[in-house]
Amino acid sequence: MSTKQTIAHAPPQSASRNLETFYYDNTIVRNFAFATTFWGVAGMLVGLIVAIQMVIPTLTDGISFLSFGRIRPLHTNAVIFAFVGNGIYMGVYYSLQRLTKARMWSDLLSRIHFWGWQAIILSALISLPLGISSGKEYAELEWPIDIAITLVWVIFGVNMFMTIIKRRERHLYVAIWFFIATWITVAVLHIVNNIEIPVNFIKSYPIYAGVQDALVQWWYGHNAVAFFLTTPYLGLMYYFIPKAANRPVYSYRLSIIHFWALIFIYIWAGPHHLLYTSLPDWAQSLGTVFSVMLIAPSWGGMLNGLLTLRGAWDRVRTDPVLKFMVVAVTAYGMATFEGPMLSIKTVNAISHFTDWTIAHVHVGALGWNGFLTFGILYWLIPKMWKTKLFSTKLANAHFWIGTLGIVFYCIPLYWAGWTQSMMWKEFTADGFLAYPNFLETVVQIIPMYIMRILGGTMYLVGVFMMVYNMIKTIQSGSFLAQEKSEAPALEKGFKAAKNEYWHRWIERRPVQMLVLSLVLILIGGLVEMIPTFMIESNVPKIASVQPYTPLELQGRDLYVKEGCYTCHSQMVRPFRSETERYGEYSKSGEFVYDYPFQWGSKRTGPDLHRIGGKYPDSWHYHHMLDPRQMSPGSIMPAYQWMITNDMDLSTTAKKIRVMQTLGVPYPEGYAEQANDDLLRQADEIVANLKASGIEYFVVGETVVPAEKMRDKEIIAMIAYLQRLGTDIKAEVQAEK
Amino acid sequence: MSAIFILIGFSLVVALAFLVAFLWAIRNGQYEDDYSPAVRMLFDPSTDSDE
Numbered sequence: 001m002s003t004k005q006t007i008a009h010a011p012p013q014s015a016s017r018n019l020e021t022f023y024y025d026n027t028i029v030r031n032f033a034f035a036t037t038f039w040g041v042a043g044m045l046v047g048l049i050v051a052i053q054m055v056i057p058t059l060t061d062g063i064s065f066l067s068f069g070r071i072r073p074l075h076t077n078a079v080i081f082a083f084v085g086n087g088i089y090m091g092v093y094y095s096l097q098r099l100t101k102a103r104m105w106s107d108l109l110s111r112i113h114f115w116g117w118q119a120i121i122l123s124a125l126i127s128l129p130l131g132i133s134s135g136k137e138y139a140e141l142e143w144p145i146d147i148a149i150t151l152v153w154v155i156f157g158v159n160m161f162m163t164i165i166k167r168r169e170r171h172l173y174v175a176i177w178f179f180i181a182t183w184i185t186v187a188v189l190h191i192v193n194n195i196e197i198p199v200n201f202i203k204s205y206p207i208y209a210g211v212q213d214a215l216v217q218w219w220y221g222h223n224a225v226a227f228f229l230t231t232p233y234l235g236l237m238y239y240f241i242p243k244a245a246n247r248p249v250y251s252y253r254l255s256i257i258h259f260w261a262l263i264f265i266y267i268w269a270g271p272h273h274l275l276y277t278s279l280p281d282w283a284q285s286l287g288t289v290f291s292v293m294l295i296a297p298s299w300g301g302m303l304n305g306l307l308t309l310r311g312a313w314d315r316v317r318t319d320p321v322l323k324f325m326v327v328a329v330t331a332y333g334m335a336t337f338e339g340p341m342l343s344i345k346t347v348n349a350i351s352h353f354t355d356w357t358i359a360h361v362h363v364g365a366l367g368w369n370g371f372l373t374f375g376i377l378y379w380l381i382p383k384m385w386k387t388k389l390f391s392t393k394l395a396n397a398h399f400w401i402g403t404l405g406i407v408f409y410c411i412p413l414y415w416a417g418w419t420q421s422m423m424w425k426e427f428t429a430d431g432f433l434a435y436p437n438f439l440e441t442v443v444q445i446i447p448m449y450i451m452r453i454l455g456g457t458m459y460l461v462g463v464f465m466m467v468y469n470m471i472k473t474i475q476s477g478s479f480l481a482q483e484k485s486e487a488p489a490l491e492k493g494f495k496a497a498k499n500e501y502w503h504r505w506i507e508r509r510p511v512q513m514l515v516l517s518l519v520l521i522l523i524g525g526l527v528e529m530i531p532t533f534m535i536e537s538n539v540p541k542i543a544s545v546q547p548y549t550p551l552e553l554q555g556r557d558l559y560v561k562e563g564c565y566t567c568h569s570q571m572v573r574p575f576r577s578e579t580e581r582y583g584e585y586s587k588s589g590e591f592v593y594d595y596p597f598q599w600g601s602k603r604t605g606p607d608l609h610r611i612g613g614k615y616p617d618s619w620h621y622h623h624m625l626d627p628r629q630m631s632p633g634s635i636m637p638a639y640q641w642m643i644t645n646d647m648d649l650s651t652t653a654k655k656i657r658v659m660q661t662l663g664v665p666y667p668e669g670y671a672e673q674a675n676d677d678l679l680r681q682a683d684e685i686v687a688n689l690k691a692s693g694i695e696y697f698v699v700g701e702t703v704v705p706a707e708k709m710r711d712k713e714i715i716a717m718i719a720y721l722q723r724l725g726t727d728i729k730a731e732v733q734a735e736k
Numbered sequence: 737m738s739a740i741f742i743l744i745g746f747s748l749v750v751a752l753a754f755l756v757a758f759l760w761a762i763r764n765g766q767y768e769d770d771y772s773p774a775v776r777m778l779f780d781p782s783t784d785s786d787e
Contacts, residue, residue: 024782099777171773172766181754188750192742212739219743239777248774256767263754267747283740485782588737 018489020168023482024097026384028110030479032090033377033384035118037467039086040373043078044460050075051453054604055446057627057635062700064641065129069563073140074128079365080138080228082121087373088232089113089156092179094380095239096160099176100167101487109159116152120145132202135560135596136217138224139193143204146194153190157183168487174255178235181263185227193220197661199654203557207662210591211278214599218273226266229364230332233372234259237305237329240372244321244379250307258300265294272343275352276573277599278588284345291343298336305329320395324375327403331367335360350425353569353603355445356417359410366406366459374398374466381470385477394469402462408455416448425577433580438606443633542589545727547664548720550652550674551681555720557655558713559598562639569600570609570724583610583725590727593664605636610725617685618692620718625699640699642713649675682710685718 053059053068060066093110097103104110123145127133133140141149160183164176193216196204208216242249249255271279271287306329309316316322338360342351351357382389389395423441426434435441548556559565572578574585586609591597600607615623622629625643627636656671686709697704697712704712761767 098780098782169776171769171776172761173773173777177761180757184753185750188746192746208739211737215737215739215743219747242774242778246778248778252774253770256770260754260758264751267750270743280737483782485780487781 019486020489021484021486022103023484025093025104025107025110025481026479026483027481028104028107028114029090029094029380030384030481031114032086032093033380035114036083036086036090036373037377037470039078039082039121040370041460041463041467043075043083044456044463046071046075046078048453048456048460051449051456053637054635055449055453057637061638062640064131067562067637067639069566069637070129070131070133072563072566073133073137074125076138077124077128077140078121080224081124084229084233084369084373085117087369087376088182088228088236089117090380091236091240091376092160092232095175095236096163096179098485099169099173099239100163101169101485102163102167104159105162105166106159109155113152113156113159116148116155120148120152123148127202131561131563133561133563134194134196134204134206135563135565135598136193136206136213137565137601138221139190139217142202143194143196143198144201146190146196149190150187153183153187157187168490170490173238174249174252174259175235175238177259178231178238181259182227182232182235185223185231185263185267189220189223189227193217197658199651199658203651205595205655205658205662208596209662210594210597211588213594213597214274214277214591215271215279217597219270222270222273223267225364226269229369230266231263233369234262234301236376237301237325237372240376240379241305241308241325241329244319244325244375245309245312245315247308247310247312250304250310254300254304258297258304262294262297262301265290265297269294269343272339272348273601275343275345275348276575277571278586288343288345292340295337295340299333302329302333302336305332318392320389320392320399321375321379323396323399324371324378324402327399328368328371328375331363331371331406335364335368338363349573349575350421351417352573353601353607354417354421355413355448355602356421357601359413359417362409362413363406366402366409370459371402374402374463377466377470381473382477385474385479387473387477390469390472390476394465398462398465398469401458401465405455405457405459405462408458409452410455412448412451412455416445416452419448420445424581425575427577433577436581438581439631439633442604442635446635542587542728545590545592547593547659547666548723549681550656550678551716551719552723553655553659553720554647554649554652554678555716555718556594556598558642558717559720560596562642564608565598565600567600567602567604567636569603569607571599572607572609578607582607584728586725587728590725593659595659595662605634608721608724612722612724612726616692617688617718617722618694620721621689621694621697621714624714624717639714639717642717643697644699644702644704645713646711647713647716649678652678679710681719682715685715686710 049059049066050068050072057068064070093104120141124141127142127145128140132142134142139146160179164172164180194206195208196206198204206213206216238249238255268290269287271283272291273287275284275288306326309322309326312322316326341347342357342360351360378389378395420441423435423444428434570586572582572585579585590609591599619630621643623631624639626638627634652674653671656666656674660666660671686706689709690706696706697709697714709715
């Protein structure tokens with residue numbers, strides 16, 4: 001129980017309002033600040049590793065838990081949820097207390113929140129490299145962790161809302177509105193996108209498949225950007241920039257207007273991730289229109305932030321805190337202009353699947369989220385330790401090297417994205433692809449990948465400078481754990497009668513009563529509708545599309561586990577340049593059994609949706625064992641462990657049963673005979689390999705003898721790859 | 737494609753919640769004064785001590 005809560009001191013002449021003395025909790029802010037810094041360094045280090053892997057694919061050769069496909073999600077989760085996440089909490093816990101003029105409602109909940117979140121990060125750190133992944137971007141963490149996230153988020157929400165309710169400042173400053181919107185929306189997004197049926201403790205299938213899953217995933221994904229990377233940071237901007245500059249927000253009225261506009265418009269912009277896919281045209285257009293409309297409220301925020309520095313621009317020249325904040329807000333403006341532009345179909349046709357998207361992400365991530373976090377840290381640490389920043393010079397140097405880092409990161413990737421896209425689309429005068437070999441387009445942009453490593457390294461070096469500066473600052477100061485303050489209590493309005501029946505409270509509030517009822521009804525309705533829709537709708541629209549065989553299903557789950565979707569797409573768009581390169585464009589009906597969908601967001605390697613039947617089984621074996629044997633110059637990592645690891649056949653029956661629950665039409669009782677079919681198909685593939693001269697497997701010193709070949713993961717992977725895109729091939733051939 | 741009903745449904749619920757909050761804010765008089773909050777937040781009666 002907190003001993004630092006309200007201690008009412010009545011002044012000698014009794015005034016109409018009691019002045020209360022209380023203490024702000026700085027300890028929790030300090031803890032989150034340390035976590036932010038620690039995980040920022042960790043997450044960016046992983047980012048550097050994956051960047052180097054793209055140029056030196058043999059960097060972590062043979063080490064499965066360091067392979068690109070597994071640690072790319074580690075990087076994204078670390079920088080989003082561990083770095084920005086802890087940054088959000090650091091900023092919210094500091095600002096919310098002072099804006100409400102109240103200590104956090106519960107010290108216990110604060111501590112549970114902190115340790116709970118770090119435990120979640122740790123579980124991600126362990127599970128992701130092991131390949132325990134749901135295969136959905138920024139939602140890779142499997143179901144036990146999803147539950148933990150929900151619980152911790154609720155605890156955070158309770159603490160936050162109770163603090164707001166117990167506030168001593170009646171007006172809710174705009175930052176608080178941003179925090180509230182963040183909390184509500186993230187809760188809904190996380191829950192809806194992570195509804196999954198477990199197979200075992202470390203594996204589950206989402207209840208959505210194919211196109212459905214893509215829709216839900218990108219509704220979630222875009223809104224994660226909106227309500228985790230943007231709205232909470234706008235809230236922080238509205239607190240920390242005025243504080244750091246000691247200037248009021250340029251236009252408080254504008255902040256109100258753009259807040260409400262922003263949160264209403266953002267939710268509808270999600271479809272811009274699915275342009276030129278099988279989403280209906282009207283939904284794509286809706287996404288485009290709302291994304292373009294979003295420029296207005298976003299720039300409202302940017303302008304408000306920048307113009308707050310009117311009268312303080314001279315201090316930007318010398319103060320590193322203000323420098324970081326100005327560039328952060330500018331980067332926010334850049335990213336929120338670029339985003340809407342990328343949402344326009346003609347632009348998206350060029351940018352999708354290229355490094356342009358990565359560049360765009362990092363303008364926002366490094367510029368907006370990174371720099372605002374650094375600015376806040378540089379301001380907050382000296383304040384909480386009651387001292388001056390150890391070295392302003394070093395902080396300024398960090399600013400410059402960090403800015404250059406962003407430039408050297410993003411500009412090469414713009415160049416790479418544009419170059420590669422143009423090469424993909426170029427035709428010769430005779431009407432053939434100018435660069436039919438995908439590898440040619442990869443080799444062309446390696447120099448830009450090298451430049452990006454330089455940019456990322458510079459950015460990270462800057463962060464190390466900050467860590468050093470922070471440590472020296474802390475050493476020279478003394479931490480103020482409990483910050484004393486005083487404010488009068490809020491006047492109470494209507495006082496309820498003592499011992500009133502509890503229900504009277506809502507009876508006095510007809511509007512809330514109505515809304516609450518409505519919400520409850522809607523929730524109830526949705527809970528009933530969701531399973532109905534999801535299961536009934538998974539009826540094949542294309543008759544020739546069949547469920548995956550057990551072996552192919554195991555192979556598909558390996559594809560998800562190894563994170564193949566981080567480099568390969570499975571969505572051939574209806575452009576001639578794509579149909580010439582890959583084959584028939586992808587139809588929505590082909591994906592009805594894909595739990596989860598694996599359309600991918602990036603083509604570091606070629607699209608795989610029509611790979612089935614293109615190469616013999618032996619090609620795939622050699623390619624997985626050493627990609628450069630089959631594709632000289634390839635930057636794909638090798639998957640040697642797939643050739644020596646046994647498949648886990650103990651999960652087959654359960655997987656089939658879960659699939660049946662989800663509506664996939666396996667025959668009744670099939671689960672029990674699934675492994676028989678699996679091994680039969682495995683034997684066929686082994687026979688193919690032997691016919692091509694592969695009598696046994698060799699990986700380094702390990703030999704897999706002929707009779708053990710059928711047990712290995714590579715067999716399942718080959719089965720899955722050979723199945724991809726073949727369901728409609730017969731139909732297409734017949735039409736031709 | 738039927739997932740769109742769920743998505744529109746939940747988005748509407750959230751949007752509705754925001755609308756309610758917006759109306760509450762107006763009725764509660766949160767925006768009667770849209771000037772002083774910006775200035776008031778700059779003042780902090782908190783001291784540098786914990787005594």
